[in-house]
Amino acid sequence: MANTDSVTVLTEPQVYLVGKQIVATLELSRFLTDHGVSWNSDSETPAEVLTETAGRVCYMSFAKPRPGGNATYLNHIKEVGHGSVLEHGVWNMVLTGLSRSLTHELVRHRAGFGYSQLSQRYVDESIAEYVEPDIIANDPELHAVWLESVKHSHAAYVKLAEMLNQKLADPAAAAAAMLPPDADRTTRRKSARQAARSVLPNATETKIFVTANARALRHFLEQRGSTGAEPEIRKLANRMLDVLAKDSPNLFGDYRKNPLPDGTFEITTPYPKV
Structure with missing residues (x-):
């Protein structure tokens, strides 16, 4: 961030992970008991537990799980492309330090995303910041x-x-x-x-609250973290990946960041388009 006379100039986006799911463990246990099985995930991350649960419901595979735990299970889901299971993992984020140019592209991602953006009608932009x-x-x-x-x-x-x-x-x-x-x-x-x-220019900084599921987020990371993406949104994709991979390594840990000549990183995975 740089203060230049009457305006503040930004160059880096910020990602705030403000909301995550919880697992209703008593209800999950009641479901399993009602169906005569006993099962516990070895993950403590709610999105990972719930996506594994959703996948196991498809085949009622709780009684005899494969070895390897949640990480192996979700890796197999990505290998076989059973992406609908990943739609059950959800995160809430506040994104700041973004230009209006970027959010015009961001909100094109509709399926699996929800948005609430700062209003220029109500918010006084005389103290606006700008993204260079x-x-x-x-x-x-x-x-x-x-x-x-x-x-x-x-x-x-x-x-x-x-x-x-x-x-x-x-x-x-x-x-x-x-x-x-x-x-x-x-x-x-x-x-x-x-x-x-x-x-006001497209460079005007904005803030946006985003809710999205794991499958939609993976699509976003792959599309906007590619070499063909606009550099600012590629920066955002990388920042989001850092936050998501830390919170849920079993859902996002397969991604790799490859350095590019412009100082940003390309995001790649052996399991694209899950």
């Missing part, structure tokens, strides 16, 4: 051009928001903007910001 591409940040001349453009857009937003707030205080102008005659300051500010945001 590495290829620009690493070149002083390019950086100067980029920074000047961002500063200009930022200043224009602040000025427009101020002028629009003043304008909408006039009942006639408020009526022309389809605001109720008794519109309060909050409503007027929202209307001002939603118009002023039109000058």
Whole structure:
């Protein structure tokens, strides 16, 4: 993060793992007892336990599990491509330090994902931060051009928001903007910001809450961690992989990170498209 006069410049995304599943152990035990079997997973990670449980339900293979435990079981699931089982493992993350360009790509991942993103209509972007591409940040001349453009857009937003707030205080102008005659300051500010945001660049930083299952996340990592992906979203994919592989090595530990000339990493796996 760098503070440059009136704007803050970011180059690295952040991933906060804020929510995970729990296993209702008493109910799982009741199910097993009702069906005359006894079984315990050797994993303590809820997503790993639940995906293994889901897979074993398909064949009722609780009584005589293969040796090797959860890691071997889930590795076999990936080998045979039984990807629907992985849809039962779910994580909640808050992602920050992302540009609007990136989230336009991120939200194209629909199946298995849920999103809640920062609203530029309600949030004052006069204190916005901006995400600079590495290829620009690493070149002083390019950086100067980029920074000047961002500063200009930022200043224009602040000025427009101020002028629009003043304008909408006039009942006639408020009526022309389809605001109720008794519109309060909050409503007027929202209307001002939603118009002023039109000058903000794609580099404007945003925050997004993401909920996704293991299968969808694997697809994301493989698509956005590839050499053909845009560098910023490849950075995010790598950061997410670090968090997910630490939390659930049996579901994400098969991935490898290969260094690329631009300083990012390609994500590969022997089990693609599970």
